[in-house]
Amino acid sequence: MSEPLVLGFETSCDETGVGLVRGQTLLSDALATSSPAHERFGGVVPEIASRAHLEAMVPTVHRALAEGGVAATDVDAIAVTSGPGLTGALLVGVAAAKAYALALDVPLYGVNHLAAHVAVDELEHGRLAEPTIAMLVSGGHSSLLLVPDLAQDVQPLGQTIDDAAGEAFDKVARVLGLPFPGGPPIDRAARDGDPAAIAFPRGLTGPRDAPYDFSFSGLKTAVARWVEARERAGEPVPIADVAAAFQEAVVDVLTAKAVRACRDQGVDHLVIGGGVAANSRLRVLAQERCDAAGIVLRVPSRRLCTDNGAMVAALGSRLVEAGIAPSGADLGADSSLPIDVVSR
Amino acid sequence: MPEQRQLLWFVVLVLALDTATPTLVVGLARWAPGAAAEVLAERSVASGNRHAELLTPTIRAVLAGAGAAMADLGAVVTGLGPGPYTGLRVGVVTAATLADARGLPVVGVCSLDAIGAGLRTVVTDARRKEVYWARYGADGIRLAGPAVDRPADLSPTPPVVGDAAFGARLGVEVAPAEVTTAGLLRAAAPQLADPASAAPLVPLYLRRPDAVPPPLRKAVSQP
Numbered sequence: 411m412s413e414p415l416v417l418g419f420e421t422s423c424d425e426t427g428v429g430l431v432r433g434q435t436l437l438s439d440a441l442a443t444s445s446p447a448h449e450r451f452g453g454v455v456p457e458i459a460s461r462a463h464l465e466a467m468v469p470t471v472h473r474a475l476a477e478g479g480v481a482a483t484d485v486d487a488i489a490v491t492s493g494p495g496l497t498g499a500l501l502v503g504v505a506a507a508k509a510y511a512l513a514l515d516v517p518l519y520g521v522n523h524l525a526a527h528v529a530v531d532e533l534e535h536g537r538l539a540e541p542t543i544a545m546l547v548s549g550g551h552s553s554l555l556l557v558p559d560l561a562q563d564v565q566p567l568g569q570t571i572d573d574a575a576g577e578a579f580d581k582v583a584r585v586l587g588l589p590f591p592g593g594p595p596i597d598r599a600a601r602d603g604d605p606a607a608i609a610f611p612r613g614l615t616g617p618r619d620a621p622y623d624f625s626f627s628g629l630k631t632a633v634a635r636w637v638e639a640r641e642r643a644g645e646p647v648p649i650a651d652v653a654a655a656f657q658e659a660v661v662d663v664l665t666a667k668a669v670r671a672c673r674d675q676g677v678d679h680l681v682i683g684g685g686v687a688a689n690s691r692l693r694v695l696a697q698e699r700c701d702a703a704g705i706v707l708r709v710p711s712r713r714l715c716t717d718n719g720a721m722v723a724a725l726g727s728r729l730v731e732a733g734i735a736p737s738g739a740d741l742g743a744d745s746s747l748p749i750d751v752v753s754r
Numbered sequence: 755m756p757e758q759r760q761l762l763w764f765v766v767l768v769l770a771l772d773t774a775t776p777t778l779v780v781g782l783a784r785w786a787p788g789a790a791a792e793v794l795a796e797r798s799v800a801s802g803n804r805h806a807e808l809l810t811p812t813i814r815a816v817l818a819g820a821g822a823a824m825a826d827l828g829a830v831v832t833g834l835g836p837g838p839y840t841g842l843r844v845g846v847v848t849a850a851t852l853a854d855a856r857g858l859p860v861v862g863v864c865s866l867d868a869i870g871a872g873l874r875t876v877v878t879d880a881r882r883k884e885v886y887w888a889r890y891g892a893d894g895i896r897l898a899g900p901a902v903d904r905p906a907d908l909s910p911t912p913p914v915v916g917d918a919a920f921g922a923r924l925g926v927e928v929a930p931a932e933v934t935t936a937g938l939l940r941a942a943a944p945q946l947a948d949p950a951s952a953a954p955l956v957p958l959y960l961r962r963p964d965a966v967p968p969p970l971r972k973a974v975s976q977p
């Protein structure tokens with residue numbers, strides 16, 4: 411029997427993603443984004459994102475099928491992000507996936523967005539070594555997970571107690587007059603800066619702090635205060651240095667906690683996913699620290715780190731292979747779906 | 755008689771659905787140009803904000819109830835609202851994708867057109883203490899609307915049908931009425947007769963998204 415052909419839908423935020431996977435092989439990854447429409451608001455506006463998902467849905471499915479060189483009737487199973495994310499946005503994808511599953515008479519899997527960020531790495535680097543530690547960092551989430559079995563056993567170790575890592579990048583970019591989303595422009599600006607120029611705080615790194623939780627709100631405020639003080643003194647703001655020092659503070663905490671989680675849990679594999687995993691400094695520092703600690707690091711290519719449909723298809727394929735029961739006919743969206751619910 | 759012959763060949767099974775109001779409506783009808791649709795099965799579900807959960811199971815139940823299969827369908831009709839956006843989109847995207855997967859024509863209609871019949875004003879809940887409304891002549895043709903307004907700013911021409919909860923605020927009696935399959939088919943008839951003329955499936959939002967650009971930068975420290 412040939413490996414299952416899985417169509418995956420992702421609409422949890424501002425990217426309409428439809429991806430196609432056969433087994434663990436990536437066939438296509440069609441994406442439409444409403445990101446530019448949110449730029450002037452400094453963050454994703456849920457209603458704008460939801461309207462864009464509806465408009466983009468059918469054309470994006472067509473692109474995914476065409477690029478994958480298959481017909482809709484070839485699809486063996488459908489997977490869709492059912493949470494966490496923005497409710498109105500999630501529901502467009504869930505409704506579309508349910509309709510395709512009904513029309514094509516194939517099973518439907520409602521999956522967890524975070525687990526899908528882990529699963530996507532298998533499309534590039536093969537089967538995960540389980541257990542693995544996973545760190546997911548994006549504009550919507552910052553989590554450390556222990557993954558004994560990606561198809562059915564994902565355990566939360568820690569998460570952000572305030573802002574997501576990517577959110578801090580967006581807010582600091584705004585303070586520095588850089589465009590939204592803030593990750594790529596800060597990454598670029600930081601290349602010409604000195605990461606040691608300013609000592610920004612490392613949140614939740616004290617001996618009594620929760621070892622796997624994150625906090626980026628204080629860091630964001632510290633950056634804003636520092637920039638304001640400069641401006642009040644009539645001095646120019648060294649954007650490259652601020653960007654580099656801020657970025658260093660974020661990736662220092664992220665990588666230190668991820669490596670500590672591996673050590674504490676006795677796990678020698680780490681996978682990093684989510685939009686912030688596209689950050690060049692995070693990738694370099696994570697590699698250095700993993701090498702020093704004897705940990706095997708896996709990070710998907712930048713294209714697959716950010717939200718996309720292929721990651722959902724990849725997890726769906728895993729579920730089919732593991733013989734997990736498909737979702738019930740009454741599948742809906744859950745904006746705060748707990749991370750330990752891989753599928754529902 | 756080539757025209758009659760064409761009519762005989764032009765009988766299609768139409769799946770109709772609407773999620774513009776708290777009542778989810780799914781129906782199956784036999785339709786031919788120039789004739790009233792024959793509703794074979796219909797379900798109205800007081801679904802509230804659970805349209806996404808209940809829509810496809812309801813479609814399945816309606817098809818099963820009529821002894822029909824997906825493969826028997828010839829067209830899909832959906833209400834385009836106006837209605838609360840999140841629920842409304844569930845119906846519109848379901849109709850669009852279902853039709854796409856089966857290679858069927860899909861037709862969108864104003865949901866208010868499918869509530870009541872003949873001379874009337876239709877009102878439904880637009881939330882935020884406002885109503886969606888439209889006014890129709892004796893021939894059932896829409897004369898005004900769809901629009902969204904505060905009840906206090908409207909003086910609707912009786913008879914008024916739709917969401918009876920707004921009677922007091924409108925100062926008129928509102929006869930309770932909901933979207934029906936027959937109403938959806940009636941509104942869709944011109945487009946069903948010529949599917950190539952069907953407009954793109956764009957919901958009748960009537961309001962812009964609530965979003966205000968933030969100030970350029972918020973001061974965090976006191977000077």
Ligand SMILES: [Zn+2]
Nearest residue numbers: 523548684717
């Ligand atoms: Zn994500």
